[in-house]
Amino acid sequence: MPLITEKDKMLAGERYNILDPELEAERQKSKDLFQLYNQAQAVSERESILQRLLGKIGQNSIIEPPFYCSYGQNIYIGDYVYMNWMCTILDNNTVHIGNHVMIGPAVQIYTAAHPLQVKSRIQGWEVTKAIVIEDNVWIGGSAILLPGVRIGRNAVVGAGAVVSRSVSENVVVVGNPARVIKEIVQE
Numbered sequence: 001m002p003l004i005t006e007k008d009k010m011l012a013g014e015r016y017n018i019l020d021p022e023l024e025a026e027r028q029k030s031k032d033l034f035q036l037y038n039q040a041q042a043v044s045e046r047e048s049i050l051q052r053l054l055g056k057i058g059q060n061s062i063i064e065p066p067f068y069c070s071y072g073q074n075i076y077i078g079d080y081v082y083m084n085w086m087c088t089i090l091d092n093n094t095v096h097i098g099n100h101v102m103i104g105p106a107v108q109i110y111t112a113a114h115p116l117q118v119k120s121r122i123q124g125w126e127v128t129k130a131i132v133i134e135d136n137v138w139i140g141g142s143a144i145l146l147p148g149v150r151i152g153r154n155a156v157v158g159a160g161a162v163v164s165r166s167v168s169e170n171v172v173v174v175g176n177p178a179r180v181i182k183e184i185v186q187e
Contacts, residue, residue: 010092010128011074018092018112019124030072038066058099063087070112083107084141093128093147101133104141104159113147134169154184 006023009016017023033053040046046065050057053072057063058079067087069075074091077083078099086106089095093111097103111128114121129148133139137151140159151157152169162176172182 010126011094013093013128013130015125015127017124018126026071026073030069033072034067034069037063040065055094064105074111078135092126094130095133096130097133098135098137098153100136102138104139104143106142107139107144108142109145111147154186156184 006016006020007026010023030053033049037046037049037053040049050063053069054075054077055073056076058077058081060079061077061081063083064085066085067083069089069091071091074094075089075097076094077097078101080099081097081101081103083103084105087103087108089109090112095109095111109131111131113127113129115125131145131148132150134151134153136154137157139145139151139157140161142159143157143161143163145151146162146164149163150166151163152167152171154170155167156172157163157167157178158172158174160176161174161178163173163178165177167173167178168180170184170186171180172184173180
């Protein structure tokens with residue numbers, strides 16, 4: 001019977017220990033790559049680094065540096081995605097970003113959550129939930145997406161919104177916590 005690793009537990013959304021040496025080594029590898037990315041001047045060099053860092057980067061997708069992530073390999077980005085500068089993705093679980101998605105500056109996408117009990121936090125215990133951003137979504141600057149949310153097709157997340165629940169398609173959400181303020185009628 002194969003040994004179940006902390007990484008296996010992490011990606012399955014089970015309780016796992018973030019202090020696991022293998023996970024620490026993977027985060028360091030990611031950190032080394034995103035630091036190279038953030039310092040690279042040539043577009044071709046940045047594209048090469050993203051190919052090594054991310055699980056997938058689609059055609060004609062752009063991530064403006066600086067960019068930060070936990071592991072990188074759990075991020076899957078579709079075609080024609082534009083991610084503005086200073087975005088952070090804590091990809092302790094998978095983050096799937098569809099096609100034609102616009103992500104404003106300083107957006108934060110978090111898949112990880114910590115226990116409420118201090119002893120468990122100190123010991124490094126954590127859980128994760130995947131995040132999905134469907135096609136044609138626009139996420140305004142400084143918005144925060146919390147673990148487990150899904151942003152539906154064609155939705156707009158207003159600047160500074162804190163999204164703690166999934167968002168339907170074709171709506172605008174704003175505020176903390178984010179709430180629907182408008183339905184979008186597509187042409």
